[in-house]
Every structure is written in structure tokens, then in C-alpha cells.
Amino acid sequence: MLRRTVRIRQPLRGASGALAFVITATMASSALASGPDERQQLATRGGTLVSLRVGQREPFVIAHRGASRYAPENTLAAVDAAHSRGLVWVENDVQRTKDGRLIVMHDDTLNRTTDAARVFPHRAPWRVRDFTAAEIARLDAGSWFGKRFAGERVPTLADYLHRLDRNQQGLLLELKQPELYPGVEAQALRELRELGWLDRAHLRNRLVIQSFCVRCVKRVHKLMPQVRTGILGRPPISRLRRYARFADQINPRMSEVGSRWTRAVHRLSGPHGRPLEIYAWGVGAEASVRAVRAQGVEGVID
Template structure:
């Protein structure tokens, strides 16, 4: 083989390798600016009942690309989208099943939960809304061409929920290369749960919900791509400390902060340099920050 051909082939291989090593964009880079990504908390939950398909659709109607949800498990092993460990606050479980206090999600079958009204507590307009299964939720997010921050809620109550959640995501097509690159984050308040997700599927972007000490950030950076903290505990210095570390995929750690629902607070935390803002009022936060 001529030397010129050898050089050309080597250059091509180096170029291909470099392409493979280009890191996926951060949330801000993916948005095409340095303004924060806006994430609709439990859907657009200021305007529709939280964690319902109606809240997902309302976020889509507002032009919000990212939604956040909470996943728990029924007595017979179905994953459902609901925030509280109990059904009492956001459904009519107390009326329908008066003798089943404290109405824990884990004590009801999927069939029993399907009977519940998850909308009337919010507004008569949403009477008859249901607690969606994770499969139903993923189908709606896919239909709306949205992106998802999925929270595994109360994992200590549901052994093995990490693996089960990943299985549903895989079945719904959400562990494809495209989805892993820019459309999915799995988070939890449990560091062990986040670590488990990372170990089971290293390609999944993960987030730890909390505000670790700066000295502990290197350890979190081994299994979490994001440190997602309440806005009441962060500062410009803390955000900078997060960004100074690289996560398990070789990119700087990100921070999504929650739950910011007014314009003044949104502008303040955007000034800290956060990558995203989780909010019940995504239209308000988007207008205040110019985020997307």
C-alpha cells in the first residue's frame, strides 16, 4: 500500500474516532443558548392535575419540550405515575375505598387505581382524569415529541424498581441512542437508586436530587450527570463548583434547580448559571429567563 494511502486511511480513522468521542450536548447547549432549559414539573402542574396526561398535554400546548414525572409501583407490580406514596391527596381513593387508609400506592392493584379520579381535586374541568401507567405516560410524551426527566420515587418501598423502570423505557423505545443522548434523564433523591440505574444502564443520563457538600461532589460525579437541588440551597459559587466536575459521561456536571414558580426567583437562579429550572409554571419561567 502506498504511503499516501496509509496516511489517508489513518486520518480517516482518527476523524471517525473523534466523531465518536464528541460528547453529547449539555441541556443548555442542546437548547442552543446559555439560557436555562425549562422543565415542566409533574407536567404543567399549575394548570392541569399533576402527573396526568392532561398535564403533559398542557406543557406541550405551552411549547415546553421537557416534562418531569414521578414513578411508583402498585401492589401487583405495575409502574404508575404519581408523586405521593399515598393516593389520598390527588385522587378520590378515600371516597372510593373508605376502609383502606392510609391509601398507599403499594397497597392497591393497578385495576383498583384505574378506577380512581385523579383530576377532580384540581378542577371539575378535569374530572375523570386517571393515574397513568408508565407505559401510557411514555406513549403520550412520545406522541408530543417531548423529553423527560423521570424520577424514581420512594425506591426503598419498591425493591428492583430501577431495573423495572429501565425495562419499560426500553420497551417503549426510550433507551435508543437518540433518546439517551438528548431526551431522557432518570433522577432520584436516593443516591443508591441513581447509582443502580447507572450501573444497570451506563448510557442513561442520571440526576441526584439533593445538595451534597462540595467536598462530596467527586463521588457523586462517578454515577450522576446532574446534581438537582432546591433553589433555596444554591448560589453562584455552588453552581460553579458543580460545573467544575465531570460526570460519568465525561461532560461537566449539570444542575437543574426546583421548584421555581415566579419570575423574580427564576431570573435570580438563572443568574447563578443553572442548566435548567424545574417549575409548575413553565410559561412564566420561560418568559422571565428566555429559556426554552
């Protein structure tokens, strides 16, 4: 399959902020196909494919758990797979180990995406918080996805941030089940600061912290007001004005997005003075660009 590089210059109102800049995207030639009905697959389009036609902007795509259609989720391989496909932002999930290390893992248990049940057969239900970081580092987090990913490890948050910096990618960081990990908001911010992710460049263009836990998002904003934040889910319209005091994004499941609700979100501005944005998830591989655009969302987490 032929590949080519496209350079696009235009304002991007999305997860990277309202800035005009040049993006270089490498993509498969099949992703450039565009018939009159615009049935392009979002799964094959990079987040940098903002517009290939004058005056038309397409939804910004954030790689869900990295490029998890092409590599094991939440691994460094998934970060690199996103990078190779021109995806300039990735989403991940953060949990905490028994000895207090932050790792990148979606589930609060290890057995679905690692060989924890084989390596530690007597420690069911293999909860993340019951294992040390050193124990988790022994696990294979890639073989379940495919033989060529055998030996892929569960990254620490520090490992993950270093790889994103190397690739010059942005991060939509989800605090996963923070009720299990008291103080994780402050801990995540400390680690981000230590690794240089709370400087002006990262704060402006490369970092958003989100959670289903509204009070945790509010806590992140209170601790570090400069950080952009997002609330996962679809809160009722009656709560949006209150949430706009500390959240820049409202990120629902795509099936829950409706025109009246979307208009209500966009009428409000977040704590940094910009209109609230919507990044929807659960879009599905068969969604068309036209269908997503019609929902009025800024982008998708897919």
C-alpha cells in the same frame, strides 16, 4: 390573548444535550414581554424560550409533574398542557402498585390527588403499594384540580411514555421513594427498553433518570451506563467528585444554591464527559429570569 410561533436556532446546553437544532415554540404573547428589568415570570415561559435576544441564553424550563400549574399533576392532561405551552421536557414521579405495575404518582398515598378515600373508604391510609393497577385505574385524578379535569386517570408509566412520544417530549423521570420498591431501578429500565426509550435517540436527547436516593442513581448507572442520571438535593462539595462518577446532574432546591457550591459542581465532568449540570427546583412563580440566571444553573424544574 394572542399567540404566536417563534423559531429559535442556537446551541442548547441543557437537559436535551449540547446540540444545535431548531425549536418551534407556541407561547402566549404576554410571555414575550421583556422590560429593562427582565421581570418575566418563569411560570409563563416555555422551556424552549432559550433566548429571544442575540447572545443571551435563558434558563431551560422542565415542566414539574407536567404543567402542574395548569392541569392536575402527573396526568396526561399535564403532559399535554406542557406541550401546548412549548415545554419540550417534563418531570414525573414513578411509584409501584401492589401487583407490580409502574404508575406516575408523586405521593406514596393516593388520597391527596385522587378520590381514593371516597371509592375505597375503608382502606386508609391509601398507600399506592396496597392497591392494584386496576383499582387505581378506577380513581378520578383530576376533579381535585378543577371540574373540567373530572375523570382524568392516574397514568401507568407506559401510558405516560406513549403520550410523550406522541408529543415528542423529553422526560426527567424520578424514582420516587425507591426504598419502598426493591428492584424498581431494573424494572423501570426494563419498561423503558420495552417501550423503545433506551434507543440512541431517546438516550441522547430525551431521557434522564433522577432520585433523592444516591445509591439508586448509582444502581441505574451500573445497570445502564448510557442513561443520563441526576441526584436530587444538595450534596456537600466533598461528595461531588465521587457522585460525578455516575451522575450527570446535581438537582437541588433553588434556595440551597450558592455561588461557591455551583462553581464546584461545574468544575467536574460527569460519566459521559460533559460538565455536571444543575437543574434547580422549588423556584416559585415569582422568580425572575435574571434572578435564576444569576445563580448559574442550567435550568429549572418548575
